[in-house]
Amino acid sequence: MKTRVPAKKAAGRKATGKRVAVLGAGSWGTTFAKILADGGADVVLWARRPELAREIQEAKRNSDYLPGVNLPLGLRATSRLDLALAGAEQVYISVPSQSLRENLAIIAPHLHAQASVVSLMKGVEKSTGKRMSEVIAEVLRIDPAQIAVISGPNLALEIAKEQPTAAVVSSTSLETAQAVASVARNRYFRSFVNTDVIGTEFGGVLKNLIAVAIGIVDGVGYGENTKASIITRGLVEMTDFAVAYGAHPETLAGLAGLGDLIATSQSPLSRNNTAGRLLGQGYHLNDVVNQMQQTTEGLASVGPILELARAMGVDMPIVEQVRQVLAGTLDPKDIAPHLTTDDEPQGERTIDGQAQSGSAVRRAFQRAFDQLRNGGRGASGDRP
Ligand SMILES: NC(=O)C1=CN([C@@H]2O[C@H](COP(=O)(O)OP(=O)(O)OC[C@H]3O[C@@H](n4cnc5c(N)ncnc54)[C@H](O)[C@@H]3O)[C@@H](O)[C@H]2O)C=CC1
């Protein structure tokens, strides 16, 4: 199929005229390119492999990652980074988190100085524990106001099939978030905005870890009570962690937190959930990793997240148990929404007022005080 149709016509609505690039033609990068093109943007998608770029450009298909999905006729694809980035005012990145730094090094020479850079990724860098927007700022040395992140309950294949979905675009600059959100939207994809980059990014990272835990108990054969307990207590862990690093608690109650946690924990489309299920069924981690053909961010994030949690004195019993299952030191059937060593009842709410308290330092003191009050155990509790 060699016919070329202008983006405006192909999208079936007025083009915004905004020239954007999407880097990474896996399931999410390709789906996001479709979101943008269907919203009227002029999109060029960069694929590492020339044969994949050719398939997308000529057949308007990405059969490995999005089987059965027809891509917009106006969507262009190339394996040449310089061509993808030429004139791009917004650059969306969707590569595995552990490869971001090396990819940024080859992106940098071709990036327009004023371009907004948007992370679609949900991992932290294993070697540094840094969030993707931090890695972007560090390597590209651009103003943080040029950087945005997008997160939410966004299982790629459902969106590629045009099922109605919402997401949140976050940037320290509201103007940037709004500029990105006005391009990254269409009739089936609605973008909200916030300025809580920390909460939005950590929400996406942390829900992966809870989704692995849910997959594990699913694989073991436990039912809805166990899963609901882990989802609920998991959200508390996510919120405690993110707030300790400066996030707003309400972000974790929003699309990038609870919303994504629900979608990822419930869906067989989730790679993190699937990896957990295989572990729960008794497969060894190496076999699971070999079986997963797509990026499973949660597996790489467990270690750095627990280190970051320790640094702030945040208890993450569920994530800790996921680590133990991955390490083969905890039987999957023993994973539970609490530490197996808990022997005294704990209050469901113990960090009263934390959500309203000021700085991260103040919260750390509050947490230390709560730990003392709880006889050395970490504070745990639903946010008010
Ligand atoms: N698939 C989904 O439903 C969603 C994924 N995400 C996030 O998007 C990011 C990318 O995920 P997917 O597109 O799903 O992964 P994927 O495994 O489907 O695709 C990753 C793509 O990155 C490319 N890539 C570029 N440089 C690479 C390198 N050095 N090593 C390996 N691959 C390289 C691969 O060729 C591939 O096209 C992840 O952080 C994920 O958490 C976020 C929301 C939804």
Ligand SMILES: O=C(CO)COP(=O)(O)O
């Ligand atoms: O982030 C996602 C949905 O919002 C995709 O989850 P997985 O990476 O587990 O497939």
